[in-house]
Amino acid sequence: MPVLDATHDAALRSFVPGADGHPDFPIQNLPLGIVSPADGAPRAGIAIGERVLDLPGLLAAGLLAGEAARAAEAAAGPGLNRLLALGAGPRRALRARVSELLREGSPDRAAVEALLHEAASCRVHLPAAIGDYTDFFVGIHHAENTGRQFRPDNPLLPNYKHLPIGYHGRASSIRPSGTPVRRPSGQTRPPGTEAPLFGPSRRLDYELELGVWIGPGNALGEPVAVGAAQDQVAGFCLLNDWSARDIQGWEYQPLGPFLGKSFATTISPWIVTPEALAPFRIPQAPRPAGDPEPLPYLLDAADQAAGALDLVLEVLLLTPGLKAAGLPAHPVSRSNARHMYWTVAQMVAHHTSGGCNLQPGDLLGTGTLSGPEAGAYGSLLETTNGGREPVRLASGEERRFLEDGDEVVLKARGLREGFAPIGFGECRAVIVGGAG
Amino acid sequence: MPVLDATHDAALRSFVPGADGHPDFPIQNLPLGIVSPADGAPRAGIAIGERVLDLPGLLAAGLLAGEAARAAEAAAGPGLNRLLALGAGPRRALRARVSELLREGSPDRAAVEALLHEAASCRVHLPAAIGDYTDFFVGIHHAENTGRQFRPDNPLLPNYKHLPIGYHGRASSIRPSGTPVRRPSGQTRPPGTEAPLFGPSRRLDYELELGVWIGPGNALGEPVAVGAAQDQVAGFCLLNDWSARDIQGWEYQPLGPFLGKSFATTISPWIVTPEALAPFRIPQAPRPAGDPEPLPYLLDAADQAAGALDLVLEVLLLTPGLKAAGLPAHPVSRSNARHMYWTVAQMVAHHTSGGCNLQPGDLLGTGTLSGPEAGAYGSLLETTNGGREPVRLASGEERRFLEDGDEVVLKARGLREGFAPIGFGECRAVIVGGAG
Known part of the structure; x- marks a missing residue:
């Protein structure tokens, strides 16, 4: 049976407006993708409510360390293939850390808020280059x-x-x-x-x-x-x-x-x-x-x-x-x-x-x-x-x-x-x- | 009917030993590939007899110009996809120029000879990344x-x-x-x-x-x-x-x-x-x-x-x-x-x-x-x-x-x-x- 942990807690709340109770992307989901914000090139992001958290931005801001940072480093570029290749360890570490960062009461709230794009203004791409x-x-x-x-x-x-x-x-x-x-x-x-x-x-x-x-x-x-x-x-x-x-x-x-x-x-x-x-x-x-x-x-x-x-x-x-x-x-x-x-x-x-x-x-x-x-x-x-x-x-x-x-x-x-x-x-x- | 030109002339001879009469790779063929010579990383080459002509080397030596140079530039890297994408024009120009360079009496013979690898010591690779x-x-x-x-x-x-x-x-x-x-x-x-x-x-x-x-x-x-x-x-x-x-x-x-x-x-x-x-x-x-x-x-x-x-x-x-x-x-x-x-x-x-x-x-x-x-x-x-x-x-x-x-x-x-x-x-x- 897959392990359930703190990231699955139904009581978790996010400071991102509209994330709690969002039909797709509450803080318990945190899916990965590639988007182009209105002002930029394609980059890795995580969907939260009606926002997209900028993953390279998170790394550059020094908000990730260890395995979570390794995951974000592998997500640099126009596709997530290298991140997928890393397997479960770094992916789980990234999830755990991003869940902390997006929670109500996060000490890094201000820094994280600056890294949220409006989903409606982002263009979505294929999340990875599909070989076969x-x-x-x-x-x-x-x-x-x-x-x-x-x-x-x-x-x-x-x-x-x-x-x-x-x-x-x-x-x-x-x-x-x-x-x-x-x-x-x-x-x-x-x-x-x-x-x-x-x-x-x-x-x-x-x-x-x-x-x-x-x-x-x-x-x-x-x-x-x-x-x-x-x-x-x-x-x-x-x-x-x-x-x-x-x-x-x-x-x-x-x-x-x-x-x-x-x-x-x-x-x-x-x-x-x-x-x-x-x-x-x-x-x-x-x-x-x-x-x-x-x-x-x-x-x-x-x-x-x-x-x-x-x-x-x-x-x-x-x-x-x-x-x-x-x-x-x-x-x-x-x-x-x-x-x-x-x-x-x-x-x-x-x-x-x-x-x-x-x-x-x-x-x-x-x-x-x-x-x-x-x-x-x-x-x-x-x-x-x-x-x-x-x-x-x-x-x-x-x-x-x-x-x-x-x-x-x-x-x-x-x-x-x-x-x-x-x-x-x-x-x-x-x-x-x-x-x- | 595809055009025949000087590169197809059966009378053409190459200074490369063994190229004339080679069952696969006489000077009239000039196929493209990717090889690793004994001492190096994968690079584009052209087969001639029992040798492989180093394409990046030819470009670096200043032996290519115009469309032929454009073709060789697109052949940089571990696969020929960008060269294939250029279509017939640059590919034909490269063929015409390489045919000249490899002929008996080529004024650039010495420079070209320095760019020939022994085919037997090269490792061959897929010539391009195959999408589908x-x-x-x-x-x-x-x-x-x-x-x-x-x-x-x-x-x-x-x-x-x-x-x-x-x-x-x-x-x-x-x-x-x-x-x-x-x-x-x-x-x-x-x-x-x-x-x-x-x-x-x-x-x-x-x-x-x-x-x-x-x-x-x-x-x-x-x-x-x-x-x-x-x-x-x-x-x-x-x-x-x-x-x-x-x-x-x-x-x-x-x-x-x-x-x-x-x-x-x-x-x-x-x-x-x-x-x-x-x-x-x-x-x-x-x-x-x-x-x-x-x-x-x-x-x-x-x-x-x-x-x-x-x-x-x-x-x-x-x-x-x-x-x-x-x-x-x-x-x-x-x-x-x-x-x-x-x-x-x-x-x-x-x-x-x-x-x-x-x-x-x-x-x-x-x-x-x-x-x-x-x-x-x-x-x-x-x-x-x-x-x-x-x-x-x-x-x-x-x-x-x-x-x-x-x-x-x-x-x-x-x-x-x-x-x-x-x-x-x-x-x-x-x-x-x-x-x-």
Whole structure:
């Protein structure tokens, strides 16, 4: 079980206005990111309420020492890769020290206040240079829902319950929340036609996922044991694996998704650390009777006892019609990160089991995290049953797939009795019309 | 048709000993790479015979000016990404100037000789930091041969002749020629068994491919037209897409190859430029009667007229038994790069057609380039018909798949009447036993 310490105390208060009770970033969270304040170059920061604490500034002001200073030194530059590479020790030391500095009654309050940027005036960036991006498929309800559309009697393929299925994704097109997504064109073959066409996707979809930031990494040829795999995890984010279903459906045999996914992936820009998420760790759900035991290289008692996450996940849709009518975003789905058939440690252990090397700043996606019932599906493909049952909105609009001007917002929150709720911030992007 | 100029003249001679008539690196080739000489840090170089010309040294000695100097300046540092990003102009200027400097009768001979390293004493590195690696599947004979093992009557899937099938590969595990490859362990389900096993792969294979280095790249959301796609190509290499067939067979449905490929990819370390390959450009072979015309976004008259490559490709196998007996490497296969159903320009245009951005230093693989007949197959899966018909060696050994200690060597050569033959250098690696 991850250790809980003074930084998790629900009674902690911060002097930063609006931090206490902030839905995402109270003093118990302290996620890491890279921002450009209005007047400056990209730099490392920590989100607190509606402010961002300037990490290089903290170091320059002499407010950090020892391991915490080492962490901040590694965070110099335009990405956090070197900080991620350091592993848990310096990251925890930085968290502990920043928690002290931001508390009500901090003796360094004046110095720290001078290092707070208004979040609203900061531009957010990717928090690290992403070397490789791997997308898994561990949301079992999503695997069943999508598999059922192709194989009604046998939705899951024979390998699904034996290994965490994954594939290599495109790293270059990952963008932080707020970057518009251009509707892709591509080759499709509509049902009933013989010859394929080229044109804008008509079945554009989102996918609700968590992202996992890799920390130290492993050398080529040296697998990470499942019991040591959590040490490789430097943090989490939200991830929207945008998917053009019509392009994907025509191209993906036999080598898997390619252009149907590679046009864009949106992530929330804050790295929510394993420390911040410690209160929301839960046991991995027991496997249903009849499911196979994982092979030994995927099985660790401590991981089974506390390797899953209890996080409420949401998808909100804001259409031009809703905006024009002054209506709020439509809550399409509410799911939970507990619907993962494999833990993050199992994903890491499997990924490296053949010797593949992970590197600091690599990103893993979980795959779409749908819940078991309607209202908890993480994609429109599932929510509208392949476009057959539209979502109806208060504006009178309906949606089978995404239209230009639609904005998708993903959210994640940890909620547990006795602990301060924390959130991931938004993972948001608007669809804009394609080129040409 | 690519322009031929004075640098291609077959009559050119170099003062560098052994360069004239060198099978790979005569003065007509001049490929780019990154090497560490015995006494120094990694630096950019140009291969000439059995020597490597020091590019930073050439710049420091004042032997370059204008665009050629700009190219060498961009080659400072541990990777050639910034040089690749410059595109054809500076690259061509550098080639023209280096060709002059290395010729017999060069007035700068003494200064240049002082900047030549012995290739044998240099360590080779990856020539650029590889952001994303994409592997295509455009060798149609390979696609048919492997498809036939699953679907005897219908080896090619319906999309194959409409678009260049590709998938995202793993960039972190790409290594230069000479790096040993550790046999991967993984999950497999042998035929006739119900439960999967975990252990060392028993069906380890190579794949004979060309690699394509991307030059300037494109912005996210801005596709590259097929007629402009050659401008994105900064050079070529050999690529061995090592494949664990037993791991691949069990894992790959529905999202494609993952751990069966990601444990290692070996490339030849020299970037052979489009300029060096200009004499070996040929028309794309006409499609067989009944094959569909490519859609307009994949069709360009100039590309059809000169977008293919005539390069002889070879696979050699050197086993412990052959080495012990003092026997030469066994020539397993001889194929040709002309067996690509899609051109490199079509691969680039398709890859970016939905807006996916390519970046300088990205690498594309062509897929296995088998010829149509026995003796021309680019993998053991094809050569041994899935392991059923072993290769017999002069040492008395036989091989269905690779064993520990086996060394695989890939070669590529341009051979055309009236032009100096050039080669890619070796793409070589030995298999070593797995961990644990």
